[in-house]
Amino acid sequence: MKRLALLLAAGALATTTACQQPAFAAEKVVEAPVAARKANEGTGLKTAIFAGGCFWGVEAVFSHTKGVTSAVSGYHGGTKRQADYKLVSSGVTDHVETVKVTYDPKVVRYDQLLQIFFSVVIDPTLKNRQGPDRGAHYNAELIPVSAEQRRVAASYLAQLKKSGLWDKPIVTSIEPARTFYAAETYHQDFADKNPRHGYIVRWDAPKVAALKRLYPSLYRAEFRRN
Template identity: 40%
Template sequence: MKIVRTPFLILLLMASISCQPKNKSDKQEVAQTEESDTQMAGKMSEEQLQKYETAYFASGCFWCVEAIFESVKGVKEVYSGYSGGAEKNPTYEEVSYGRTNHAEAVEVFYDPDVISFTQLVQVFFGSHDPTTLNRQGPDRGAQYRSIAFYKNDKEKKIILDYMDKLRSENVYGDRAIVTEVTPFEKFYKAEAYHQDYEKRNPNNSYIRNVSIPRLNRFKENFKSYLKEDAH
């Protein structure tokens, strides 16, 4: 199993740069710039995706996490969304302001003949810091917590075994892994303008200063896992 031994996510910026809108006007500004995106532009159809397996993870801002998993070979599609809470049909404003128990999460469609669930778990742990409680980089709050979701006992065992391996090899020193290992219940797709956000908004300050550097660090550590066009 592939293990990254150094803490992956380093604070690069002042806390003023984050995935979370600082006030309602900021949220409205983002929505207005993307209001024409009424469809999931460039996404595969549900019919096309039916033949693939799914996996669900939360590890900070979904703009970052979506881009990371989309760079992995065998991954056919990734959606940004919300999971881990009980509230139905949550919105970005509700989740990002901590008004629900949901976390920003991703839905990963993958070909198990190319990439295994075990390898996706390795990608998950290798692309964020699982020792920071309710926080990733400049993003703070339970909506940015680390969660590995499982759909059956086999997936649960894979996650727990890999966490034990990380601990036994002292990857994080005396820092405890705080990742939640949670049975998957429901995933709600985020609003259309969040899908492929990093790809479509390369000049956004958060994307330039947090998301792209995080993606590049992942690529440096997982070169053998990348799609040909992601190198």
């Protein structure tokens, strides 16, 4: 099932309801535990890649997270030639919708980003889908870009699997870092630019609200635009 198709015409964003999606229950908010293993990434800005279904919501949550300096929607894997929204959303490519997050580890650590991700962004028991969206390009994945991130991600995933917080098995995987391609301009900062969009209201605004409620010390009211 595709998300609402998007077209860019005459310099303005237009939407079409080519696929009318049925109502689904919103993802269950589960407060994930504090990581037993803290990330030690030194100083300077770091990047990490997260795949969590529709990139609008992933970007929105991290853009409201203190310490995040940039959150860019894009496509991970596949080829440059096929890194196109129409192709990716059709499910014929090897890409996964992702968000590349740049952050200051002195303000927010990688393990804290993981905690936020599992608490309010995704349902880790779902394979090849999140929310109303279906297909391998909507799979939830952790994509570490350093050895330290990989160690922390593996430790935290093992911790979550032992926690018993979810009724079903956790299927979110850790994937090797491949090429990240930034998505089309009209996808960037989409939630901030289109707060009344039906998809944003239904699926993504609640995630940002959950971030504010569960992690007030890490919540930033201002949307960090790219």
